[in-house]
Amino acid sequence: MPPSAPRSTQTPLYKQVADKVAKMIADGALRPGERTPSLREIGEQQGVSMSTAVQAFVELESRGLVEPRHKSGFFVKAPPQVLPDLPGPPRVPMSGSLGNRHASLFDAVVAGGVIALGGAVPSPDILPTAKLNRMLAEKARHAGARGVMYDLPPGSEVLRRQISKRMMKGGAVVAPAEIITTCGATEALMLCLRAVTKPGDVVAVETPTYFGILHVLEALELRALEIPTDPRTGLRLDVLEGALKNQQVNACIALPAFSNPLGASMPDEAKQRLVAMLKEREIPLIEDDVFGELPFGPKRARTCKSYDESGLVLFCSSFSKTLAPGYRVGWVVPGRYYHAVRMAKLTHTMATATLPELAIASFLSEGGYDHWLRSVRSIYKENVSRMRRAILEEFPTGTTVTTPQGGFLLWVTMPAMVDALELYDRALAKGVSIAPGQLFSLERSYANCIRISCGDQWSARMAGAIRTLGSLAKRQVK
Template identity: 90%
Template sequence: MNLLSSFRVTQEPLFKQVANTVEKMIHDGVLRPGERTPSLRAVCDQHGVSMSTAVQAFVELESRGLVEPRHKSGFFVKAPPKVIMDLPGPPRVPMSGSLGNRHASLFDAVVAGNVIALGGAVPSPEILPTAKLNRMLSEKARNAGARGVMYDLPPGSEMLRRQISKRMTKGGAVVAPADIITTCGATEALMLCLRAVTKPGDVVAVETPTYFGILHVLEALALRALEIPTDARTGLRLDVLESVLKNQPVNACIVLPAFSNPLGASMPDDAKQRLVGMLKAREIPLIEDDVFGELPFGPKRGRTCKSFDDSGLVLFCSSFSKTLAPGYRVGWVVPGRYYHAVRIAKLTHTMATATLPELAIASFLADGGYDHWLRSARAIYKMNVMRMRRAILEEFPAGTTVTTPQGGFLVWVTMPVTVNALELYDRALAKGISIAPGQLFSLEPRYANCIRISCGEPWSPRIEGAVRTLGSLAKRQVK
């Protein structure tokens, strides 16, 4: 049904139907305050109405206070009346129901410009080398020619893969550029790996608590999560995993051995080697998520699980989202023996990774002082984590504990059992603060009194005040 026929099935005058359509565009944000509306001629052509009907429609919109005429320029959307308080309303998607709903709800809060974003594991652009990266992106756009607008089909940019290959030696893994496939961030890398090594209904062992994005991917692929307890300092409990493997089938395992999300746990190198050997003996693929691996607080990073892999069973995933540019969406995977399956999955999933962001990051790694930048970022995050831990322990209810990560920028807060994290989330959001409630990080009814806090924003009185407000809200739930 076209717009014209949809208008004329109602009894309302045509000019009001046109006005209602434009009003909806304004309310939906398609037309924003200060923007010019479609011209009268465009309205006539689009809706199949006469010029007099179009004029009546805009007179109606003007009477509703939605548009204003400007001499010889047409009609423009009026700015709404200024409100005294600019606090966010509830998220568009409720923090209830499926894991996908909860995931979407959290990011609704994170992207709201007037929210203090302590909920998302996203580094602040104020900390990232934003200006330098964007200059490099502009330079690539000017000089790439036709290459810049064409698909960069898998395996992706050869220049970037060579730089990644060099970086991976710092974690002990010797990987050829030909072994690497670039991806649209680490989440896509994880999804491609799971598609390559599992089928619907398979069992995947994961840490608990674990990054909710992993659980969401498992849900989307109809895979069953087997949650293995995790130590807050040393990561996955290998004794529990070994016991589980003796008693039931497991088709794959996902770990975050370096400064895990949400705990910030760091698996010792000997434990990584033991894990790789344990799974190799049973021919179980290991998917290693290393997105925080480049952010240790110490002088050097630990080894990767991939560095102990001599059978091709370890599928290594990472990205530049936590270190350089979340919005560039550039990640990579080293799929080992599953290379061809992952490459085919990439072709059918997103076909290619964006060319210009790949080239910009490759240039930054080659010429932009990446190691120098990382040293600066690590120092900032280490100080942020220290300040955040101190503030939480001072402001939150007695009995609250906070993890002590040795890298990354996340802390896990466990409050008294009477504090409900979802209720705290709602009340905090009403105050303009986002947090990540613990219920997101498991498919089981766990972690109801826990929250994940990001330390990815520069420390400021505003952040300090937000922690004080969170502590006050949490104290109200203590009985």
């Protein structure tokens, strides 16, 4: 006998059961056209008799929520007037903690019908989506048990061999055994920070910098020391050097290659100087290189890791900007902190997804990656150029835009009276998402700045979005 359901003196039992099914329909757990649980399943789940379950579904049918189908059971009935889907989950207000602001931006990025200029995410129309998915399916067919088992740290050996070869192009000689695969570059950054810091430590970061880094610092209870960044040459080493003389710094995070959001590119001599400066003080450097493979020129620049002789540089990257953000495959070269990072990986996500690792390894091993990169670099270069021209034409007089030499991000500085958060809200109401400048500093700086992604093909739709943004910004100037 099924357990007895709690009885209510106010609401008949069959109506209680009907209300629970109705809530599942209202919440979207059961969608129009889907089969509901059977009468027997409802009886067992709710601890009621078959007759009560029948009464509950008669009630649901009378409410217009379900309909019976001969020999098939009950199905959720489509409402007479179908309302448009809401744009993803309820949007978190762009206020409060950095985590809330971060979540709000990504709610907008994934919302249906929104032109997503706010997230640094390449369009699937640009990426080699079909080829990668075929490779993923092939690996699923032939991997056998390996495909469904944990790929424990350090992760896929075949992928680590391919990454080792890629690292050579940035001047770093790294053995496959020195590499640990991760769930994207964000996890790599978090693992590195867990390995080299403890709560309360001070971490030097660029400003403005990628809000994901600031979110990780906030989550790990670390203090950020914001160092100004030149929009062309990156981290201001003179300011950093002065800061290191005056206070304790436990780690440094730098984005030397086409930084997020400025698109700055640190000269090789500056990278060498940065590594030497930190080595002198035994301060670990976490190098974020997610855009490193996307220069507009013929070849990529050297990495900070290529100048590292002491193991103090922890190199982080991923394939999210070049191949497949949704595969969540990244890596870290932790240097002398290898064992600490490996243990952090085991306690954080344990393993990186096996099949995406194998699919990307196949893509790299076939030898077409460099050809693909040349193609996508050309697309991003054209997108950035067109978007930049459009912004300067449509935005208020006095607006400036960065001129990155790689990647696909633009940093837009508008007249001081323009509030980026207000522009964000008004633009989102018009179906356009942007990243307001306040996200890129814990000090809530850059109130008149926005980051624009050029990760989608230039089109009339993109041009229209820029006109909309420009018009909204001009209203704030008047």
